[in-house]
Amino acid sequence: MRVLSGIQPTGRFHWGNYFGAIRQYIALQDRPDTAFYFIADLHALTTVRNPEELRNYTQDAALDLLALGLQPDRASLFRQSDVPEVSELCWLLLTGTPMGLLERCVSYKDKKARGIRADAGLFTYPVLMAADILAYDSQIVPVGEDQVQHIEVARDIAGSFNHEFGETFVLPKEKILDSSARVPGTDGQKMSKSYGNTLAVFEEPKALTKQVKRIVTDSRTPDQPKEPDGDHLYQLYSLFANDQQRETMAATYRRGGFGYGDVKVALATLAVEHFAEARQRREELVAHPERVREILGDGAATARKKAIEVLQRAQRACGLRR
Numbered sequence: 001m002r003v004l005s006g007i008q009p010t011g012r013f014h015w016g017n018y019f020g021a022i023r024q025y026i027a028l029q030d031r032p033d034t035a036f037y038f039i040a041d042l043h044a045l046t047t048v049r050n051p052e053e054l055r056n057y058t059q060d061a062a063l064d065l066l067a068l069g070l071q072p073d074r075a076s077l078f079r080q081s082d083v084p085e086v087s088e089l090c091w092l093l094l095t096g097t098p099m100g101l102l103e104r105c106v107s108y109k110d111k112k113a114r115g116i117r118a119d120a121g122l123f124t125y126p127v128l129m130a131a132d133i134l135a136y137d138s139q140i141v142p143v144g145e146d147q148v149q150h151i152e153v154a155r156d157i158a159g160s161f162n163h164e165f166g167e168t169f170v171l172p173k174e175k176i177l178d179s180s181a182r183v184p185g186t187d188g189q190k191m192s193k194s195y196g197n198t199l200a201v202f203e204e205p206k207a208l209t210k211q212v213k214r215i216v217t218d219s220r221t222p223d224q225p226k227e228p229d230g231d232h233l234y235q236l237y238s239l240f241a242n243d244q245q246r247e248t249m250a251a252t253y254r255r256g257g258f259g260y261g262d263v264k265v266a267l268a269t270l271a272v273e274h275f276a277e278a279r280q281r282r283e284e285l286v287a288h289p290e291r292v293r294e295i296l297g298d299g300a301a302t303a304r305k306k307a308i309e310v311l312q313r314a315q316r317a318c319g320l321r322r
Contacts, residue, residue, distance in 0.1 A: 001033040003175075004138035006040040006080060009057035010047055013064045014198035015271075016183040016191030019239055024177050025142060026069045035075035036136050036303055037065065042080045042087070042128060046121045062292055064202065067282035078299035080132065085307035090124075090131040092314055093157050096164060097127050101156060106149055114194060130154035134169045135307040142175040165317040169310075183239065184232035186215045201275060202282060209268040217260040225256035233263050240270035 005025050013022065029035045039061045041054060048054045058079060070077055080086065102108065105126050112118050126149075133141055133154045141151055151174040158169035184190065185197025192198070199211055215233055220226060228234040228250040238246050249266070252258050285292055315321035 001031075001140060002036065002136060002138050003028050003031070003033050003140045003142065004036045004038075004133060004136055004172075005142050006038045006043070006132055007061065007065075008040045008044045008047075009054065009061040010044050011057060011193045012060060012198075012200045012202070014191055014193070014200050015236070015239065016185070016198065018068065018201050019183050020144065021142075021177055022065065022068055028142060028175075029071060029075040033140070036138070036299075036306075037070060037075050037077050038080045038083075038132070038299075038303070039065075039078070040080045040132070043125065046119070046125060047116065059292070062296060063282055063285050066285055066292065066295065067278045068201070069278070072295045072299065076299040076302040078296055078303050082296070082300035083135070083303050083307050085304060085311040086128075086131045086135050089135050089307070089311050089314060090128045092318060092320075093127050093130055093134075093161065094124060096160055097124075097157055101153060102126060105153065107146070126150050126153045127157065130157045133172050134158055135310050136303065137170040137306065137310060138172050139170060140175050141172050142177055144177050148174050148176065161314070161317075165314075168314050168317045182235060184235055186211065188216060188232040199271075202279060205268075205272045208271060209265075212264050212268040212271070213261070215264060222259040223256050226253045228253040233260060233267070237263060237267045237270070240267070240274050245270075 005021075007017070007021065007025075025037060039058055041058050044054060044057065048057065062077065062079075065077060066072070102123055108118075108123060108125070111122060116122060129150050130153060133151070134157075141154075143151060151172060155171050158171055162168055182190070185192065185195055186199065187195070187197045189195055189197060199208065203211065215236070217233055231253070234249065234253060237249055241249065249263070312321055
């Protein structure tokens, strides 16, 4: 069973990225599957137009994933752009993808509505995503609920190619990531770089504490009892707390006689402790960049071996290769 997932290097990873996806990706590597994880730098070009930023974000993504627990002996980690066969495969898929299929993609409409320019890269994004998946005979693709449509598109594209040219591609299935750990941002909305309300995983402890103290709360006085369910500060605290800590904090909320500042200090303390070991691993990796280059190179070599096999299979199927 082959698992594949990618993550865009469009900024520093935040708590929403970690709890909503990265932590679950890393857990999947412990299964007896072949796991491919890539840094989607080609996809990032639709939003990041500064070359130095893209290089830095890509390097940071590799450092962060390795520091957070991705094991290169259990999973292949590589840059998307280091496997050129994916781009070649993307063109083969584009030639048979109906315009109407792409026009129905919700993510394209949403991004346009948010003011992201509607270029061809953004429009054909689902086809490149399909190439990412199909190039490795991926069977399981862990995604959030908002990405399920893209897996369906990949299946449609692969199914159409198979119908036209014979059985060529493995049809992937999505694995819906656990969304129970909703991660609110500092303003109570979903944590997202788009909203500017994020808390970075590897923020320096002092800076992180200052950011946590700026989390928006309501105007109730400290003596008033408060219901923890639905309170975004309590939700953030619950991400890091153990069962006993959560129960104690919930009782404090309901009893009253505390200030939100107390919760913020407790949250910052738990968050710093939670990422302490990962922060140390990251510092060690920063000190040995050759190790990171080696991991990415080995991952790309493994990925390319499989992608070449699939691309040539597709080329033979449609008449480009004997």
